[in-house]
Amino acid sequence: MEPIQLHQVKKAFNQGRPNEFWAIRGVDLTIQPHRATVLKGPSGSGKTTLLSMIGCLSRPTSGRITRGEQLLSGLPERFMTEIRRRTFGFIFQQFNLIKGLSVLENVMLPAYPLGPDHAQLSRSALELLHQFGLGTKAESRVEWLSGGEAQRTAICRALINDPEILIADEPTANLDSRLSREFMAIVDGLKQTGKTILLTSHDPVVFDSPVVDRVVEMSDGQIMDPSCC
Amino acid sequence: MxxxxxxxxxxxxxxxxxxxxxxxxxxxxxxxxxxxxxxxxxxxxxxxxxxxxxxxxxADSPEIILQRMVAGRHDLIPGSYLEKMGRIRGVIGKHGRLWGYFYDPAVQANYTLMVPRDRQLAEDEAVIGAAIARTRGVSRGDFLTFRSTDGNAYSFRVSAILASDSELVSADLILVSEQRFRTFFGIPEGYYTDLVLNVRNPKELRKVAEKLTLRLPDTRPILRDEILRxxxxxxxxxxxxxxxxxxxxxxxxxxxxxxxxxxxxxxxxxxxxxxxxxxxxxxxxxxxxxxxxxxxxxxxxxxxxxxxxxxxxxxxxxxxxxxxxxxxxxxxxxxxxxxxxxxxxxxxxxxxxxxxxxxxxxxxxxxxxxxxxxxxx
Structure with missing residues (x-):
């Protein structure tokens, strides 16, 4: 598996308008595979923006993001989606589960565009749910879940397409410290299976965790200690 | 796939x-x-x-209806026109029809009175449409009385009610005898409401109509297709x-x-x-x-x-x-x-x-x- 490399990545919002804002101001970074990396920093430091560009959710205004020989930034939408679907699994701060659907349906959703065999897909989804202690909740609606259960559902959803890289944005922001520690234990388990983990957080439970291999500190859209990267 | x-x-x-x-x-x-x-x-x-x-x-109605026009209005047509029009090639049958409208103030409805050709009715007898029977509440054997234009009242004995499968056109229909029809509406003997002609070949219709207009210039032929239109x-x-x-x-x-x-x-x-x-x-x-x-x-x-x-x-x-x-x-x-x-x-x-x-x-x-x-x- 190749590392992800960022070269002078910049991102502006409302470019050319009076309210133009540069959220990322020239970041060079290498993310090593099979490691857990945390982007740490206060709100507005650019962690989420950087994470979304690495995860092919948005494109940089300038600079390049590559994975080995493959250019991730600047690809047409269709290819970006394809890479996003197969390479990355996302766990969002608000979990972003779709209300009204069951836990099982939510977990299966990312696989729908690939058109896999239904029996096989539900089997994989149920296996994941059992693995994360949600086997009995498969048919429950997601709005009935506790915070920890919702997050584990989000993790199962992120893993359904078996991605190489797992991206989590402020994963413990809505969890108490016990659940936060549980989450880090899950991250540890995933790392053991060879996944690359990329997190953003300003929670000490996350960045002080022994599971984390590297902490990249950010401020005002830049990396505070570029020599570390 | x-x-x-x-x-x-x-x-x-x-x-x-x-x-x-x-x-x-x-x-x-x-x-x-x-x-x-x-x-x-x-x-x-x-x-x-x-x-x-x-x-x-x-589909069963005559191909051509011939009406006499007076001052641009439909008028009674003399039966002698049947001879006057002579023999026209393609016409397989022709006869006069007697029909008219009657307003019944009792139910505020218009009836169509007609003399049938396919059945003989006694002078006081009438066959009525199902809608009239419903509206007036009459059945077979009952009497219907109407006041004619000359002020006299005429009674009709309902001898039958028309089948409801033809009700679209027969709802307001009353079939009466020729004699009673003439008396009721004051139509003299030898006059009809219009004449009808049966033509076997539809391609000849226009030609027949053209000949009729030439031979009987005070008449107006109406083709079935025109009615349909x-x-x-x-x-x-x-x-x-x-x-x-x-x-x-x-x-x-x-x-x-x-x-x-x-x-x-x-x-x-x-x-x-x-x-x-x-x-x-x-x-x-x-x-x-x-x-x-x-x-x-x-x-x-x-x-x-x-x-x-x-x-x-x-x-x-x-x-x-x-x-x-x-x-x-x-x-x-x-x-x-x-x-x-x-x-x-x-x-x-x-x-x-x-x-x-x-x-x-x-x-x-x-x-x-x-x-x-x-x-x-």
């Missing part, structure tokens, strides 16, 4: 569960949508069936009137549907963002929403059309009967022959299903092309 079909099934599956997640909103839309299709389809099916019915009924025009006009009345309802629906279809709620936008973030392509989202629009509009179309079919052919189109059939007091009671016109069906489909489906796609496309990172914020 298998994966493609499975993908479509997943999308439809997701769409159905999306629809069920907002049952109130979608059910409301389905009901209103079906109602519009029902109203439009009812009018279309009903007028079309009436036109077909009229064609069937007129008039019927068509009348039913089209009535259909038009109903459509105009429905315009308000349709417009209200269009606004409602456009609002529902074009305005995405914050929740729907959020969902689109999530789907894109977890790996759905813009085209997947659009396809999913296309299925949503298609499922709603197709269900509404089927539901509305089938209800309209039942309404027209099994419930006698109770809602539109007064406007579309046209009898003011004596409504015919008869069951229309089910008849569906493919072109009409396609037109209704195109104007109901197509616009809605398109209306759902445009805003979705706008929402779906935005960057998926909005869900991260």
């Amino acid at each position: 298998k994966a493609f079909i499975r993908k479509q099934r997943y999308l439809i599956d997701f769409t159905l569960s999306s629809l069920l997640r907002r049952p109130g909103k979608n059910l409301g839309l389905l009901v209103v949508y079906s109602l519009i299709v029902f109203l439009l389809a009812s009018v279309m099916l009903f007028t079309h069936a009436l036109r077909s019915e009229a064609r069937l009924v007129l 008039t019927y068509d025009a009348i039913f089209n006009w009535r259909q038009g009137i109903v459509f105009v009345l429905l315009t308000g309802t349709i417009l209200a629906f269009v606004i409602f549907a456009w609002d529902k279809a074009s305005g995405l709620s914050a929740e729907e936008r959020r969902e689109i963002g999530i789907l894109k973030a977890i790996g759905w392509e813009t085209s997947d989202v659009i396809r999913m929403k296309f299925w949503e629009g298609a499922i709603i509009s197709l269900s509404a179309f089927l539901l509305g059309y089938l209800t309209a079919y039942g309404h027209v052919f099994y419930a006698n189109a109770g809602l539109f009967e007064p406007v579309l059939k046209g009898w003011s007091v004596l409504y015919p009671e008869f069951r229309l022959t089910p008849f569906i016109d493919g072109l009409q069906l396609a037109t209704l489909f195109f104007f109901t299903v197509f616009p809605y489906t398109v209306a759902t796609i445009v805003p979705i496309w706008r929402a779906a092309i935005t960057d998926p990172d909005t869900v991260m914020r």
Whole structure:
């Protein structure tokens, strides 16, 4: 598996308008595979923006993001989606589960565009749910879940397409410290299976965790200690 | 190919569960949508069936009717015109007809009085249409009394009631004897309301009509095709009137549907963002929403059309009967022959299903092309 490399990545919002804002101001970074990396920093430091560009959710205004020989930034939408679907699994701060659907349906959703065999897909989804202690909740609606259960559902959803890289944005922001520690234990388990983990957080439970291999500190859209990267 | 079909099934599956997640909103839309299709389809099916019915009924009517004109008005025609017109090639039969209208103040309805050729009636005898029997509350053996224009009252003994399968044209019909007809309306012997001619070859109709105009310049030949055209025009006009009345309802629906279809709620936008973030392509989202629009509009179309079919052919189109059939007091009671016109069906489909489906796609496309990172914020 190749590392992800960022070269002078910049991102502006409302470019050319009076309210133009540069959220990322020239970041060079290498993310090593099979490691857990945390982007740490206060709100507005650019962690989420950087994470979304690495995860092919948005494109940089300038600079390049590559994975080995493959250019991730600047690809047409269709290819970006394809890479996003197969390479990355996302766990969002608000979990972003779709209300009204069951836990099982939510977990299966990312696989729908690939058109896999239904029996096989539900089997994989149920296996994941059992693995994360949600086997009995498969048919429950997601709005009935506790915070920890919702997050584990989000993790199962992120893993359904078996991605190489797992991206989590402020994963413990809505969890108490016990659940936060549980989450880090899950991250540890995933790392053991060879996944690359990329997190953003300003929670000490996350960045002080022994599971984390590297902490990249950010401020005002830049990396505070570029020599570390 | 298998994966493609499975993908479509997943999308439809997701769409159905999306629809069920907002049952109130979608059910409301389905009901209103079906109602519009029902109203439009009812009018279309009903007028079309009436036109077909009229064609069937007129199939047995004479090919040419000859009326005498005086000062541009229809007048009585002398029986001597039958000889005066002479022998015209192609005409296989000709005779005079006696018929007229009578206004019955008791029920404020117009009757059509006619002398039948296929049955002999006694002077005081009458055969009446089913609608008259219903309205006047009479049955076989009862008497009907009318006051004629000369002030005298004439009683008719009802000897039979016309079969209801021909009620579209016989609802207001009274068949009386020739003698009583002449006395009642004061029509002298040897005069008729009009003359009718039977022509075997339809291609000769125009030529026969032309000869009649030349030989009897004070007459006007009316061809059966012209009557059919008039019927068509009348039913089209009535259909038009109903459509105009429905315009308000349709417009209200269009606004409602456009609002529902074009305005995405914050929740729907959020969902689109999530789907894109977890790996759905813009085209997947659009396809999913296309299925949503298609499922709603197709269900509404089927539901509305089938209800309209039942309404027209099994419930006698109770809602539109007064406007579309046209009898003011004596409504015919008869069951229309089910008849569906493919072109009409396609037109209704195109104007109901197509616009809605398109209306759902445009805003979705706008929402779906935005960057998926909005869900991260």
